[in-house]
Ligand SMILES: Nc1nc2c(ncn2[C@@H]2O[C@H](COP(=O)(O)OP(=O)(O)O[C@H]3O[C@H](CO)[C@@H](O)[C@H](O)[C@@H]3O)[C@@H](O)[C@H]2O)c(=O)[nH]1
């Protein structure tokens with residue numbers, strides 16, 4: 044496989060053996076279409092697997108033998124979606140890096156368009172379920188997931204203007220990724236983390252509306268722990284973004300409490316009387 048790799052597709056995967064073949068073959072058939080804006084020969088796929096031991100390695104080896112530019116990194120000491128994505132970005136050869144789920148909820152047919160949307164002036168591409176009135180979430184998405192997703196999105200509003208910072212379908216240019224320091228890689232919301240810490244300006248974000256599909260094989264790994272990690276991440280990002288403002292507000296609050304306390308205690312102190320009462324004290 045000669046030629047430069049300009050594009051890397053990073054796929055975090057945990058127990059996704061049955062989804063990897065359709066994922067990889069569908070991505071490359073979209074790239075091989077005559078109207079693809081990106082040539083298939085410039086694209087690599089990197090699966091970052093956390094020791095699933097479910098046959099994922101064998102599936103990827105078979106795909107390699109068939110000529111697909113795909114490899115798998117098996118992590119044995121680390122775990123977690125966000126940190127898997129960061130590992131993939133660190134290993135990527137391409138300057139344009141896309142992250143997508145393995146479970147086909149992110150349609151592989153959007154990959155060429157997502158890759159092509161990145162450029163030196165568009166440092167971030169976001170597959171959005173809410174932008175431009177398009178597609179949005181698949182109708183079969185359960186109500187509780189919709190509610191959680193809307194709440195999570197609302198809480199991120201003070202941090203970014205992006206319409207769907209919760210999305211796991213996004214791309215970032217290498218130069219922007221390298222700017223981000225001290226990434227919190229706990230949990231699922233690595234796109235939000237990168238948007239804030241790589242300081243991606245709203246003009247530099249391209250949004251691509253897509254319909255979030257339903258998982259057909261395997262299980263979702265989003266649980267209450269992931270939600271708790273998200274709240275922790277939000278608090279840290281609020282602090283990261285607004286530390287000066289938050290510190291000022293806390294200081295102001297403390298001063299106000301002190302003034303109020305002084306006022307209340309002063310007004311409840313007994314009146315000081317100057318008149319000396321007669322009588323004897325002590326013996
Ligand atoms: N390597 C690795 N991969 C993981 C891990 N946990 C999950 N993954 C992989 O990450 C992808 C998303 O995981 P799901 O469990 O399918 O998540 P989801 O509930 O469908 O959540 C998706 O949609 C959310 C929007 O509602 C996104 O916020 C989220 O990032 C993800 O894309 C899948 O490919 C899954 O195998 C992990 O610990 N390690």
Ligand SMILES: [Mg+2]
Pocket residue numbers: 144146148258263
């Ligand atoms: Mg999923």
